[in-house]
Every structure is written in structure tokens, then in C-alpha cells.
Amino acid sequence: MTGEDPGPLIRLFGLTGGRARPQGEAFDLVAIVRTVGGSYEPADLIPEHRAVLSLCRRPTPVADVAAHLALPLNITRVILGDLRREGFITIERPRPATQTIDERIYREVLHGLRSL
Amino acid sequence: MDYAASEPGTTAVAPALAIKILIAGGFGVGKTTMVGTISEIRPLHTEELLSERGVGVDDTSGVEAKITTTVALDFGRITIREGLWLYLFGTPGQDRFWFMWDELALGALGAVVLADTRRLQDCFPAVDYFEQRGIPFVVGVNCFDGARRYDPAKVRRALGLVGTIPVVLCDVRERASVKEVLTTLVRYAVEGGQAVSSHLA
Ligand SMILES: Nc1nc2c(ncn2[C@@H]2O[C@H](COP(=O)(O)OP(=O)(O)O)[C@@H](O)[C@H]2O)c(=O)[nH]1
Numbered sequence: 001m002t003g004e005d006p007g008p009l010i011r012l013f014g015l016t017g018g019r020a021r022p023q024g025e026a027f028d029l030v031a032i033v034r035t036v037g038g039s040y041e042p043a044d045l046i047p048e049h050r051a052v053l054s055l056c057r058r059p060t061p062v063a064d065v066a067a068h069l070a071l072p073l074n075i076t077r078v079i080l081g082d083l084r085r086e087g088f089i090t091i092e093r094p095r096p097a098t099q100t101i102d103e104r105i106y107r108e109v110l111h112g113l114r115s116l
Numbered sequence: 117m118d119y120a121a122s123e124p125g126t127t128a129v130a131p132a133l134a135i136k137i138l139i140a141g142g143f144g145v146g147k148t149t150m151v152g153t154i155s156e157i158r159p160l161h162t163e164e165l166l167s168e169r170g171v172g173v174d175d176t177s178g179v180e181a182k183i184t185t186t187v188a189l190d191f192g193r194i195t196i197r198e199g200l201w202l203y204l205f206g207t208p209g210q211d212r213f214w215f216m217w218d219e220l221a222l223g224a225l226g227a228v229v230l231a232d233t234r235r236l237q238d239c240f241p242a243v244d245y246f247e248q249r250g251i252p253f254v255v256g257v258n259c260f261d262g263a264r265r266y267d268p269a270k271v272r273r274a275l276g277l278v279g280t281i282p283v284v285l286c287d288v289r290e291r292a293s294v295k296e297v298l299t300t301l302v303r304y305a306v307e308g309g310q311a312v313s314s315h316l317a
């Protein structure tokens with residue numbers, strides 16, 4: 001909250017050059033991130049970028065990337081926007097859940113919840 | 117990581133889908149507890165940094181001045197299978213955070229509005245919000261110890277809910293109970309009022 005030591009926040013913003021919003025087209029918290037296969041990976045990538053590229057070889061939702069990096073969602077999104085701009089990742093635009101959930105997925109979700 | 121990178125162009129992209137479910141309700145009603153009860157991942161609680169809206173957020177100077185607010189956001193995950201997840205997002209239903217809800221609600225499957233019968237009015241804004249936007253929601257009446265056990269029909273009436281919206285009594289500390297609430301929501305969101313009429317008071 002306001003009034004607290006802003007130190008950690010400032011450090012986080014250092015990761016993003018102070019930007020609060022990602023570059024380019026907006027993307028959802030559950031948009032699926034994928035590392036572009038075979039893209040050239042420069043040696044000087046910062047650890048956070050490297051971690052994203054490694055993680056997202058498997059399709060991974062934005063929120064999960066944040067969980068893995070242990071970074072706030074906003075910061076994660078700025079990082080992802082940068083990586084997308086460089087062509088290292090793609091970020092899929094999710095369609096509304098009601099359009100994507102077909103009979104099979106519906107059954108899977110209900111079954112999955114039941115067997116938790 | 118056993119994922120084998122395929123040759124470009126030959127990659128059969130596995131459909132991956134993350135379904136958003138929102139957890140709303142007044143302060144202290146049990147949102148964080150609910151997400152924590154059911155989520156399989158640990159970093160459940162993040163403080164999101166919010167820039168003042170309307171200022172040049174891409175400006176790299178004067179960073180300090182712009183970081184004015186943080187908002188608590190809980191999120192949790194349930195993996196149904198590889199490539200199919202449910203994500204739960206919980207954040208306060210206070211007026212100054214509605215812009216955050218607008219983003220969270222976009223494309224969401226639906227919402228759980230948690231209610232505490234001792235302070236039922238606290239969930240009015242969330243009920244209004246989802247009603248106005250046509251987002252499917254169920255009301256979970258969190259049965260705190262010592263709170264009078266309410267008849268769901270009375271809660272429905274007090275909230276002015278139309279007949280098909282499910283009202284479920286729950287204890288957000290109990291996994292089975294949270295599962296039931298989520299199952300009710302998924303059924304309601306996908307099948308509409310018919311599917312859950314048997315649950316209704
Ligand atoms: N007795 C009881 N306490 C609860 C229940 N749900 C939440 N709490 C407690 O109420 C407090 C507020 O819950 P929390 O999940 O933080 O509420 P939030 O503000 O909506 O995120 C916490 O101390 C919880 O342990 C419940 O069903 N029964």
C-alpha cells in the first residue's frame with residue numbers, strides 16, 4: 001500500500017524500465033504463451049527472459065509465468081510484451097470461455113473438479 | 117521439460133486452454149481462503165502495482181511518483197489435464213478496483229460471489245456488476261461459525277436474484293464445499309438455469 005517502503009517496487013520496475021504496460025497488443029492474464037521454436041537466443045538475455053523462454057516451451061498461461069517468476073502480473077506482462085516484440089514468444093489471444101468450451105471440455109472440467 | 121522442439125512448420129500446436137473464474141465479494145468474506153483451499157499452486161497472493169491512470173506510463177522518468185497503489189489479487193490454478201486449466205482470480209469488489217474487474221471479467225467463464233449473511237450488503241456491488249454485464253455467477257453463502265444458517269431462498273430474495281441464479285451454502289475452508297460451488301458455477305455457466313435447478317432452493 002502507499003506509504004510503505006517503495007524500494008522493492010522500484011527494483012521491480014527496474015526490470016521493465018519503469019513501464020507499467022506491455023508493448024503492443026493487449027493480452028489477457030490467461031493468454032497462452034509459447035516460445036517460438038528454434039528462435040535465436042542471444043547470450044545476454046536477463047535471467048527472467050531466459051526463464052520465460054524455457055518455461056514456455058510448453059504452452060503456459062500468462063498468470064502461470066508470473067507464478068514461476070514470482071513477479072507481479074503487471075511486471076510479468078511487460079516482460080512478455082518485450083519478448084513478443086523480439087519474436088521470441090507468441091501470445092495467443094484467448095476467446096471467451098463460453099465460445100471455447102465444447103461438450104468434451106465441459107465434461108473434462110466437471111470430471112476434473114469431481115476428482116480433485 | 118520433455119517437450120521436443122519440432123521443426124518449424126511441422127509443429128502440431130496442442131490446443132491449450134485456461135478458463136477464468138472470478139471470485140468476488142466484500143472484504144473478509146473468504147475470497148483468499150477459497151482460492152487457497154482449492155489451488156494447487158502456492159503464490160496465491162500478489163500485490164499488483166497500479167499506475168495512476170492517465171499519466172504517461174511508458175515514460176521511464178519519475179517512476180516513484182507513478183506507483184501509487186497496489187491491489188491485492190489472489191489467483192489459483194486447478195489443472196484438469198495438460199493444456200487445460202481453471203484459473204481462479206479473487207480481488208476486492210470496491211469501486212476503485214472495478215477497472216481491474218473489467219479486465220479480469222473479459223472472456224471469463226463466470227464468477228462466484230461470496231456472501232456473508234451478517235453483512236449481505238457487502239456483496240451487492242459484485243452482484244450488480246455481474247448482472248449488468250451478463251456474466252454468469254453463482255452466490256456462495258460462506259457459513260462462518262456462529263453465523264445464522266440462512267435459508268438460500270431468503271438470501272436469494274434479499275439479493276433480488278432472478279430465480280435461476282444458484283445460491284449455494286458453503287464453507288470456503290472445505291475442499292469438498294469449494295468443489296461443489298465451482299461445479300455449480302461451471303454447470304450454470306455452460307448449461308444455464310436448467311442444469312442446476314435441482315440445486316436451487
Ligand atoms: N470461521 C470461518 N472463518 C472463515 C471462513 N472463511 C474465511 N474465514 C476467515 O475469515 C478471514 C477473512 O477471510 P479471507 O479469505 O482473507 O477474506 P477475503 O478478504 O475475502 O480474501 C480469515 O481470517 C479467514 O480465516 C469460514 O468459512 N469460516
Ligand SMILES: [Mg+2]
Binds near residue numbers: 148
Ligand atoms: Mg483476500
